[in-house]
Amino acid sequence: MHDGSRPLRIGIMGGTFDPIHHGHLVAASEVQNVFGLDEVIFVPTWAQPFKKSGKVSAAEHRYLMTVIATASNNRFTVSRVDIERGGTTYTIDTLHDIAAEYPGAELYFITGADALAQILTWKDNEEILGMARLVGVTRPGHILTDSGLPEDRVDFLEVPAMAISSTDCRERVSRGAPVWYLVPDGVVQYIRKYGLYRPHRQSEVTSMTAHVVREQTARSAHEEGERR
Numbered sequence: 001m002h003d004g005s006r007p008l009r010i011g012i013m014g015g016t017f018d019p020i021h022h023g024h025l026v027a028a029s030e031v032q033n034v035f036g037l038d039e040v041i042f043v044p045t046w047a048q049p050f051k052k053s054g055k056v057s058a059a060e061h062r063y064l065m066t067v068i069a070t071a072s073n074n075r076f077t078v079s080r081v082d083i084e085r086g087g088t089t090y091t092i093d094t095l096h097d098i099a100a101e102y103p104g105a106e107l108y109f110i111t112g113a114d115a116l117a118q119i120l121t122w123k124d125n126e127e128i129l130g131m132a133r134l135v136g137v138t139r140p141g142h143i144l145t146d147s148g149l150p151e152d153r154v155d156f157l158e159v160p161a162m163a164i165s166s167t168d169c170r171e172r173v174s175r176g177a178p179v180w181y182l183v184p185d186g187v188v189q190y191i192r193k194y195g196l197y198r199p200h201r202q203s204e205v206t207s208m209t210a211h212v213v214r215e216q217t218a219r220s221a222h223e224e225g226e227r228r
């Protein structure tokens, strides 16, 4: 338990989490343990800059799955900062919002090898490195390199190999294959309850929450505006 004798150490795991899977959870748990983090905050994106053209599930579904997946871990929490801000999700904004909530805390931004390799293309990456240490974790199929990042701001951690991706989970559900043991049980049940990742036959799935309907209406209006 944190006794106030040192700054709080806060991990931040940003992600699309469509859906959250055990690769995310193992990575966060390992970093928490090795770096003695007081808390790891999972931050579901609103619109990741490099994934804007792809179809992503409603943020409320991704947020709720993340809450379900992390609920049993005392040190895991979920933040809505990126969802509430809306627009394109830039990590620099996430860091400013979390830093404002935890003044004086040391921030550790956790990324898989694939995301780390792109960090020099992220908005305000120098400022990101000034605000947080980066922790790059191994991920099967991706090479973990520093990509020219300053050595004193980046740490590398080998985590148990989990060859799981959200893309693979979505693809499995769409063809009726199981995702048990790839994602937490509650997430399997949530996916089934709301008919996620399947061609929708709305009458057969539990109706969507008002939040999701509002979000989908707002996104459609926004996309319509952009087409004009």
Ligand SMILES: Nc1ncnc2c1ncn2[C@@H]1O[C@H](COP(=O)(O)OP(=O)(O)OP(=O)(O)O)[C@@H](O)[C@H]1O
Pocket (backbone or CB within 6 Å): 014, 015, 016, 017, 018, 022, 023, 024, 027, 110, 111, 112, 113, 114, 115, 116, 137, 138, 139, 140, 162, 163, 164, 165, 166, 167, 168
């Ligand atoms: N199996 C894994 N092992 C280690 N890190 C992972 C793993 N899966 C995802 N990550 C990291 O978690 C963060 C969020 O990932 P994200 O939500 O995009 O999952 P994903 O599986 O890569 O999704 P998608 O397949 O839809 O691109 C990123 O930093 C990513 O590198």
Ligand SMILES: O=C(O)c1ccc[n+]([C@@H]2O[C@H](COP(=O)([O-])O)[C@@H](O)[C@H]2O)c1
Pocket (backbone or CB within 6 Å): 013, 014, 015, 016, 017, 045, 048, 049, 050, 051, 089, 090, 091, 092, 115, 121, 122, 123
């Ligand atoms: O800030 C940026 O320019 C930027 C560009 C790409 C990705 N990110 C962040 O990287 C995190 C992982 O994203 P993703 O899509 O791989 O789950 C998430 O928090 C994104 O907001 C951030």
